[in-house]
Amino acid sequence: MNQSNLSDTRITRCFAKLANQNRKAFVAFLTAGDPDFQTSKQLVSGLPAAGVDVIEIGMPFSDPMADGPSIQVSSQRALRNGMTLVKTLDLVREFRKTDDATPIVLMGYYNPIYRYGAHRFVQECAEIGVDGLIIVDLPPEEDKELCEPALTAGLHWVRLVTPSTDDDRIDAVLHNVSGFVYYISVLGVTGTRRAMADHIEVAVSRLRKYTKLPIAVGFGIKTPEHASAVAEHADGIVVGSAIVDMVKANLDEIGKPNAELVDRVHDFVRDIAKGVENA
Amino acid sequence: MSIIIATFHAVAVVPLNSNINSETDSFRSGPDETGHFGIYGGRFVAETLMPLILNVEKAYRAASNDPDFQNEFDYYAKHYIGRPSPLYHAARLSEHLGGPKIYFKRDELNHTGAHKINNTLGQILLARRMKKTRIIAETGAGQHGVATATVCALFDLPCVVYMGETDIERQAPNVFRMKLLGAEVIPVTSGTGTLKDAMNEALRDWVANVDTTFYIIGTVAGPHPYPEMVRNFQSVIGNETREQILEAENRLPDCLVACIGGGSNAMGLFHPFLDHPDIQIIGVEAAGLGIETGKHAASITGGQPGVLHGNRTYLLQTDDGQIIDAHSISAGLDYPGIGPEHSWLHESGRVSYVSVTDQEALEAFQLCCQTEGIIPALEPAHALAHVMKIAKQFDPSQILVMNMCGRGDKDVFSVAEALGTKL
Known part of the structure; x- marks a missing residue:
């Protein structure tokens, strides 16, 4: 695959700038359309000002089998309120009207994209300013499906590396990956277990033998202190479940957002960003 | 008739457990090494x-x-399981339907009551x-x-x-x-x-x-x-059936019918017979309240290709690629997908996939109880309902094998409820 067109992108510029400043990247996850399109739009657009370096937008799916309860119910909230893949792309379009610098990575499962049409999807992503894709259920064995079309369209392909990725497999997993590597610090689904800092230190230094790409670590990071401890050993951290939990905490019993939801989520994100800053 | 004899001889020289060939023209050579x-x-x-x-x-x-x-x-x-399960000539049912000689592969007699x-x-x-x-x-x-x-x-x-x-x-x-x-x-x-x-x-x-x-x-x-x-573990069903029908009839059947949720009992019966082009093979999906109502479990008849649970196959889904819940009176058919090999057999045209409603399955369920003294599970009752529909297309010299893949003890409560009987 020709990846030369991926050497100067929003993602590479972002990580290069942070490295020059000796800072770590804060990657924040939100589910598109959670709890509804308008609120979601406000939430996403305020992330850069709250200290987020890379925005990861979840594309809701009815059967998110690699996700824990927090992101599962967040996807359900979005779908119940009419979110679709088409509207997720609209959300990105809206965001790009006012921000052309912050990298956006879409994360999700393959089926909605497959229904939409893989080539049509990657082309549209490239046009509207999506920078990369993380598709949980597309391992390297299935790279022809979407990874190769995505690279051709000029999108980064970010893959999850896990504690179960052994030496036999690591080259295959890192093949075609660019932008950054997402290391999952625990075995399991998103948001359920807490990663141990010493495990991360060992795992990240092992991974560095195989790749020069920046390494972001995620799964189970919930507090500014934890973010700080993990960021110390990596180039960036990813926080998802804890943020969507904050969305949920500000919904009433019928799922309507209260007036403070957007501010509270941004306040929480700002606290995490301070934690990352202290790393 | 000459074709049937030729088929019989071709089969008889092949050991029961081998793959009969790995040529590309075989329907039994899949999957490829990447599992497709x-x-x-x-x-x-x-x-x-x-x-x-x-x-x-x-x-x-x-x-x-x-x-x-x-x-x-x-x-x-x-x-432990009690294999081989009998291949039983359902004589009264055959006579009642007035079509082919119907055999049940009786996997409902296995320990735990199903395949x-x-x-x-x-x-x-x-x-x-x-x-x-x-x-x-x-x-x-x-x-x-x-x-x-x-x-x-x-x-x-x-x-x-x-x-x-x-x-x-x-x-x-x-x-x-x-x-x-x-x-x-x-x-x-x-x-x-x-x-x-x-x-x-x-x-x-x-x-x-x-x-x-x-x-x-x-x-x-x-x-x-x-x-x-x-599929290979379940192929014990088809391998036994082949041996048993040769023993009973000295020839292979003309038609195989099995119900399909995910499709394991059907694959088990069908697979050893896929390369006999004269054998008509039919998979029966659950049409629930009717395909047109959207309340069904017929992934091939009423779904589209997609990716779920680790494989690409036909799925019940929205235009946005969200998975839709299946509906069937039979909980065992109530899955919004189907095994990928069935999707391929459908597209290659080797196996026909049809569907049967809750109501039709209930009628077959009762007929089986009354004519054969066998209380079938609601799953194979779907297969039987289709056999009832097509019986007249066959004559009594022809042989049809249906997989009786489960017994109905588990279903008596839901059947009673559907029939309006209070237990």
Whole structure:
């Protein structure tokens, strides 16, 4: 695959700038359309000002089998309120009207994209300013499906590396990956277990033998202190479940957002960003 | 007639357990080495699971080539499950329908009352070879859960069964059976609380416990090598049928019919016969309240290709690619997908896929009770309902084999309710 067109992108510029400043990247996850399109739009657009370096937008799916309860119910909230893949792309379009610098990575499962049409999807992503894709259920064995079309369209392909990725497999997993590597610090689904800092230190230094790409670590990071401890050993951290939990905490019993939801989520994100800053 | 004789001779010289050929013109040569049947199948799973799935495949290949593994399977199949199951000429039903000579392959007489145990036996023997110490499974109607809990009790392995909350309510006897057998039944409330969500939850358990745990998938779906492996364990059904029909009739059948949820009983019956072009093969999906109502479980008849639970196959889904809940009076057919090999057999035209409504299945259920003294499960009642529809197209010299893949004791409550009888 020709990846030369991926050497100067929003993602590479972002990580290069942070490295020059000796800072770590804060990657924040939100589910598109959670709890509804308008609120979601406000939430996403305020992330850069709250200290987020890379925005990861979840594309809701009815059967998110690699996700824990927090992101599962967040996807359900979005779908119940009419979110679709088409509207997720609209959300990105809206965001790009006012921000052309912050990298956006879409994360999700393959089926909605497959229904939409893989080539049509990657082309549209490239046009509207999506920078990369993380598709949980597309391992390297299935790279022809979407990874190769995505690279051709000029999108980064970010893959999850896990504690179960052994030496036999690591080259295959890192093949075609660019932008950054997402290391999952625990075995399991998103948001359920807490990663141990010493495990991360060992795992990240092992991974560095195989790749020069920046390494972001995620799964189970919930507090500014934890973010700080993990960021110390990596180039960036990813926080998802804890943020969507904050969305949920500000919904009433019928799922309507209260007036403070957007501010509270941004306040929480700002606290995490301070934690990352202290790393 | 000459064709039939030729077919018979061709079969007779082939050992029962071999793949008859691996030429590209065979319908039995799939999957390819990456687990695809045409465009279907594959390995669409999270990276955490990939090393594990590759290990399962490696261990399965080694086991398949080890005569000790086959011997162990055969031993328990015979002495524990009660195989071979009879191939029974349903004479009164044949006469009543006035068409072909109808045979039932009686997998409902297996220990635990359905074909499911053929597969759970094979997989638990593999899990033991892999030194796994914990078993997980998903279940819808509870038949696969019971069959898994049974072999776990037999081999003293802890067993966790994921079951949708909705299914737990409507299948209380099977929940209790699993508990009696020592399994832990975990209610699944995520998603819509049905079989697909139970499978999601089992996959989530597996990613969190990769070192110790073996996941016994209940049908010919999931990431490669599951569709192939489950098919091969279930092919005991078709292999026996071939031997038995040759013994009884001195020739192969003209038609095979089986019901399809995920499609494991059907693959098991069909696979050994796929390369006999004269044999008409029909899979029967559940049309629920009717395909046009949207309340059905007919993935091929009423769905479109997509990717779920590790494989590409026909799925019930919205235009946005969100999975839709299946509906059928038969909890065992109530799955919004189908095994990938069926999707391929459908597109290649080798197997016809049709559908039967709840109402038609209920009528077949009663007819079977009355004419044969066999209370069928609601799943094979779907197959029988289609046999009733097509019987007149055959003459009495022709032979039809239907897989009676489960017994109906578990269904008497739902049938009573559907018929308006208070128990």
